[in-house]
Amino acid sequence: xxxxxxRLLTILFVAIVVINTIAGHSDPLKAASxxxxxxxTMITSPDYPPYEFYDTKGGDVYDGLRLRQxxxxxxxxxxxxxxxxxxxxxxxxxxxxGLIPALxxxxxxxxxxxxxxxxERQKNIDFSIxxxxxxxxxxxxxxxxxxxxxxxxxxxxxxQLGTIQEQNAQKIAQKxxxxxxxxxNKVPEVVQEIKSGRIDAAIVEDxxxxxxAQANPDLEFNxxxxxxxxGSAIAFPKGSSLVEPFNKVLQEMKDLGTLxxxxxxxxxxxxxxxxxxxxxxKSRLNLDFTRILPDIPFILRGIPLTLLFTLLSVxxxxxxxxxxxxxxxxxxxxxxxxANAYTxxxxxxxxxxxxxxxxxxxxxxxxxxxxxLEAGVLTFTLNSGAYMSETIRGGIQAVDxxxxxxxxxMGVPYWLMMWDIIxxxxxxxxxxxxxxxxxxxxxxxALVSTIGVVEILRSAQxxxxxxxxxFEPLLFAGLIYxxxxxxxxxxxxxxxxxxxxxx
Amino acid sequence: xxxxxxxxxxxCKSFGKLDVLKDISTEFYQGEVVAILGPSGSGKSTFLRxxxxxxxxxxxxxxxxxxxxxxxxxxxxxxxxxxxxxxxHFNLFPHMTVLENVTYAPIKVKGINKQKAQKQGLELLTxxxxxxxxxxxxxxxxxxxxxxxxxxxxxxxxxxxxxxxxPTSALDPEMVKDVLEVMKALALSGMxxxxxxxxxxxxKVVANRIMFLDQGSLAEDSTPSEFFHNPKxxxxxxxxxKML
Numbered sequence: 001x002x003x004x005x006x007r008l009l010t011i012l013f014v015a016i017v018v019i020n021t022i023a024g025h026s027d028p029l030k031a032a033s034x035x036x037x038x039x040x041t042m043i044t045s046p047d048y049p050p051y052e053f054y055d056t057k058g059g060d061v062y063d064g065l066r067l068r069q070x071x072x073x074x075x076x077x078x079x080x081x082x083x084x085x086x087x088x089x090x091x092x093x094x095x096x097x098g099l100i101p102a103l104x105x106x107x108x109x110x111x112x113x114x115x116x117x118x119x120e121r122q123k124n125i126d127f128s129i130x131x132x133x134x135x136x137x138x139x140x141x142x143x144x145x146x147x148x149x150x151x152x153x154x155x156x157x158x159x160q161l162g163t164i165q166e167q168n169a170q171k172i173a174q175k176x177x178x179x180x181x182x183x184x185n186k187v188p189e190v191v192q193e194i195k196s197g198r199i200d201a202a203i204v205e206d207x208x209x210x211x212x213a214q215a216n217p218d219l220e221f222n223x224x225x226x227x228x229x230x231g232s233a234i235a236f237p238k239g240s241s242l243v244e245p246f247n248k249v250l251q252e253m254k255d256l257g258t259l260x261x262x263x264x265x266x267x268x269x270x271x272x273x274x275x276x277x278x279x280x281x282k283s284r285l286n287l288d289f290t291r292i293l294p295d296i297p298f299i300l301r302g303i304p305l306t307l308l309f310t311l312l313s314v315x316x317x318x319x320x321x322x323x324x325x326x327x328x329x330x331x332x333x334x335x336x337x338x339a340n341a342y343t344x345x346x347x348x349x350x351x352x353x354x355x356x357x358x359x360x361x362x363x364x365x366x367x368x369x370x371x372x373l374e375a376g377v378l379t380f381t382l383n384s385g386a387y388m389s390e391t392i393r394g395g396i397q398a399v400d401x402x403x404x405x406x407x408x409x410m411g412v413p414y415w416l417m418m419w420d421i422i423x424x425x426x427x428x429x430x431x432x433x434x435x436x437x438x439x440x441x442x443x444x445x446a447l448v449s450t451i452g453v454v455e456i457l458r459s460a461q462x463x464x465x466x467x468x469x470x471f472e473p474l475l476f477a478g479l480i481y482x483x484x485x486x487x488x489x490x491x492x493x494x495x496x497x498x499x500x501x502x503x
Numbered sequence: 504x505x506x507x508x509x510x511x512x513x514x515c516k517s518f519g520k521l522d523v524l525k526d527i528s529t530e531f532y533q534g535e536v537v538a539i540l541g542p543s544g545s546g547k548s549t550f551l552r553x554x555x556x557x558x559x560x561x562x563x564x565x566x567x568x569x570x571x572x573x574x575x576x577x578x579x580x581x582x583x584x585x586x587x588x589x590x591x592h593f594n595l596f597p598h599m600t601v602l603e604n605v606t607y608a609p610i611k612v613k614g615i616n617k618q619k620a621q622k623q624g625l626e627l628l629t630x631x632x633x634x635x636x637x638x639x640x641x642x643x644x645x646x647x648x649x650x651x652x653x654x655x656x657x658x659x660x661x662x663x664x665x666x667x668x669x670p671t672s673a674l675d676p677e678m679v680k681d682v683l684e685v686m687k688a689l690a691l692s693g694m695x696x697x698x699x700x701x702x703x704x705x706x707k708v709v710a711n712r713i714m715f716l717d718q719g720s721l722a723e724d725s726t727p728s729e730f731f732h733n734p735k736x737x738x739x740x741x742x743x744x745k746m747l
Contacts, residue, residue: 405557406594410608410660411584420611424598501640 039088040242042078043108045096046070047186047465049211050266051114051232054462056298073266074112074232077131080258084249093452094372095185097162098360100125103237105363110242111235114205116164126238128246130231131259136168137209137221140201141194147222154178155200158190164230169203186461187212192470194219205230207267215468292472295463299476302459307484309373309455310442313380317441318434320381321388326418328393339389346386352447355379359451376448384441391437395430396422428499435492439485446481456480505569507532508664508695509554509586514563516549523549525719526563531664531697536690538706538727539699541716542742547699550716551666554697555579555586584612587657591669593649595641595656601628602637605656613660620659627655631685647678651685664695671702683709703746707731715739 046052052072070091082089094102099111103125114134117127140146146155149172157173159166161183173179182199184190191212193199204212209221234250236243253259292299327339346354359375362368370378399422407417427434449458460477464470507530516524523546531537539547552558554565556572556579565573567582595604605624609615615623628634631651633644641649650670657665670686671679683705690696690709700706706713706727713730715723717738723730734740 400594402590402592402594403596405588406590406596407608408580409555409557409583409586409588409590409666410656411580411582411612412608413580413612416611420607421596428598 038086039090040082040085040110041090041092041108043092043094043099043102043111044070044074044113045099046072046093047188047462048072048096048114048208049466049468050207052112053466054298056295056463056466073132073262074114076262076266077253077259078112080253080262081246081249084252085245095450095452096160097185098451100162100235101360103235105360106237107363107369109236109240110246112232114232115235116230117233117235118164118167120167121235124238126236126240126243128234128236128243129250130233131250131254132232132263134205134207134230134232136165136203136224136230137206138201138224139191139194139204139209139212139219139221142218142220144200146201149176149224152176152179152201156180156182156198158182158184158193158199158202160187160190160204161185165203165205168230172203186465188461188465188468188470191216191219191468195470212468287472287475289472289476291467291469292463292476295467295473296476299456299459299463299473299480302454302456302477303480303484305373305453306442306445306455309376309380309445309448309453310438312377313384313441313445314434314438316377316381317384317388317437318392320385321392322423324385324389325392325396328389329396343386343389346383351379351383351444352450354383355447355451358382372448372451372453375451376445376453380441380444384437388434388437391430391433392426395426395433398429399425431492431496431499435489438492439488442484442488443481505530507566508568510566510569511554512564512566514550514553514565515561516546516553516558517561523719524553524560527716527719527721528563529714529721529724531695533663533695534693535712536694536696536710537698537712537714538710539697539714539716540701540703540706540730540742541722544718545716546719547716548668551588551668551697551699554666555583555588557588580612584608584660585663586666587660587662588666588668589650589653589657589670591672593641593646593653593673595649595652597641600638600640601633601644601652604641604652605659608656609659624655624659627658628652630658630688631655632681645678646674647681650674650678650682654682654685654689658689664697665689667696667698667700669699669701671700701746703731703743715742717742 044052046054050072051074052070055069055071070093075091078091079089092102092108096113099113099115100121102108103111111125114132115121115127117130121127138146138148138152146152152172153176155178157169157179159169159181166181166183169179169181173181182193184193187204187208190199190202190204194202195216195218203224204221206221206223213219213221234246236246250259324339324342327335330336355376358379359370359372362370362375403421403425404417407421412421445455446457449455449461452458454462456477460473463473467473509531510529512528514524514527515522527550539551541547549558553560556565560573563573564571567586571577572579572582595601596607599607602621602624605627606617606620609620609623610617625634625637628637631654633648633651633655636644636648636652641652644652654665654670667686671682674682679702683702686696686698687705687709698706698710710727713723713725713727714721715730715734715736715738717736722736723734723739725735730739731743734743
């Protein structure tokens with residue numbers, strides 16, 4: 001009797017599981033349990049206010065090394081969605097053109113970044129229903145009289161790389177003769193190009209254009225009348241089981257008016273930038289550092305990360321470079337060959353390319369979701385190891401042969417001799433070269449801003465994006481780098497002086 | 504069965520086409536002070552450097568206490584502890600103090616504890632007259648002082664035999680005497696020594712055996728009085744005429 005009951009229960013249970021699996025995720029509220037995890041990872045490009053941007057004033061959580069207070073229209077929607085579906089929400093960031101690769105690398109569950117579903121994108125990723133519609137505008141200098149697509153004939157027009165505006169601009173360029181397109185990574189850069197006169201106009205979405213026009217009194221924008229509204233949708237990896245529950249909740253939010261309310265909250269907000277009251281000067285480069293004063297602590301907080309990054313990369317690079325240099329010195333042909341081949345590849349390809357490959361390819365190759373910081377340290381270690389191996393090899397081989405003979409003649413074993421006698425002298429030989437390498441790494445660390453590590457440069461760019469300004473935060477970041485490099489130079493020469501005492 | 508510390512059998516060494524050593528067979532016994540003489544290019548230093556395998560012989564065999572050390576897989580580091588060398592250019596470790604130079608190998612190679620090694624090291628430095636310099640770096644020493652530290656460093660290993668490779672050739676003349684004094688004291692204390700040198704006067708007084716090398720061959724092997732007063736081969740006669 002008991003046995004029968006048990007069997008029946010088992011069958012029932014199996015049936016439920018099977019039905020659940022086949023039926024997919026008809027019930028959105030079950031999405032959390034069926035996805036087998038409780039946190040959803042969203043990735044976005046927080047340089048696009050008011051959709052998503054860093055709140056640099058107060059309230060930012062400083063959890064160890066990363067600053068995480070990305071806010072905006074998309075973020076509010078994402079939070080609501082996650083909450084209704086019973087997930088916790090984790091937010092990651094990258095450049096806009098790194099978002100789709102991140103989805104494909106399974107680095108995130110979904111993207112919200114004011115992204116428009118296009119047939120090209122739909123080949124690689126899935127989209128939810130449209131949650132917001134925006135119109136394109138033409139941004140140009142005041143008085144330039146560039147209002148509609150026809151006016152752009154023979155002009156240089158800027159767009160953000162990989163965006164729907166880029167595609168729309170291409171369509172315009174097919175109709176209007178003589179348009180030259182210039183693609184840039186970020187909207188603030190596009191705007192800066194207008195201000196510096198290198199391009200005549202830009203195609204930018206209306207909400208964003210409004211912010212820039214408010215912060216830059218020399219700019220104006222005009223909505224393109226003929227443009228079809230480009231809608232924003234949430235992007236998912238191809239075949240994601242999340243699409244359906246998300247759509248259901250989005251529809252609900254539309255019906256209840258929640259979306260509209262959020263739109264009003266973010267899009268009608270006045271930009272909190274001080275408007276320049278003085279009459280615009282002739283020079284277009286009117287710097288006003290008071291505009292970034294409140295954000296200076298935010299930028300300064302990028303310093304520990306930059307320093308940690310440099311320290312890790314240099315020390316690991318030194319270890320790896322030492323190993324490589326030993327492989328080159330000891331007389332085992334295949335190992336020497338390998339070390340030489342390795343060096344030639346890593347010295348022969350751009351660091352930025354290596355960084356992108358390590359960051360985006362590692363999850364797909366190994367299944368390990370390498371973090372941006374880890375990817376950065378790994379790439380810089382691999383790269384600087386290649387350079388340092390040559391330096392170290394030279395330093396070791398420059399040590400007088402009599403040193404190793406003296407050690408050997410007393411029966412000191414090879415590795416002990418290398419470690420105690422040869423390395424310390426070789427290291428002293430190469431100290432100036434090592435300092436150079438460290439300075440190079442410190443400055444090259446700015447490259448990891450491209451994969452979203454909020455170090456000094458990234459912090460400055462975030463501030464620039466929030467304030468719709470460009471030069472002030474960058475100049476400030478430059479000053480920080482300079483001070484750090486000077487500090488490094490002084491401490492290195494002090495160290496050198498101390499080491500020289502034995503001579 | 505010989506009880507030599509070192510025995511060489513038909514030792515040959517060539518650098519490319521140049522035959523530097525030709526079939527040298529000899530033995531070194533406990534307590535011997537052997538001066539290895541000969542014109543430049545006769546292969547004296549190469550011969551000395553073959554004995555502790557700093558140079559790999561091209562042919563022939565070398566035995567240390569009748570163990571062949573020219574066999575592959577010999578633990579040569581172990582053998583070298585007993586056959587320490589003193590170099591023409593001293594080769595002190597520049598990043599270590601004088602005392603550290605002397606105690607490094609005893610501590611790291613022989614595993615003697617640090618305090619004992621330091622005590623021993625200071626005694627040896629006293630012996631070569633450089634105890635006050637224990638804590639300075641070699642760069643602060645004169646050539647003669649450096650070489651005396653190098654001798655102390657060699658002695659710290661308590662070797663069975665010391666190989667001297669032209670120990671006074673890189674020194675200013677007024678420094679030579681100090682170093683030779685130390686070596687003489689060492690010889691009198693019964694240390695086994697092989698000395699490649701151009702100091703004829705020193706060889707005559709201190710050595711108890713002379714090896715004369717000519718063009719890579721062992722041309723004469725005799726006592727100092729025989730060699731200096733009654734050399735057998737013509738090359739040795741010419742050599743002595745030039746030197747004395």
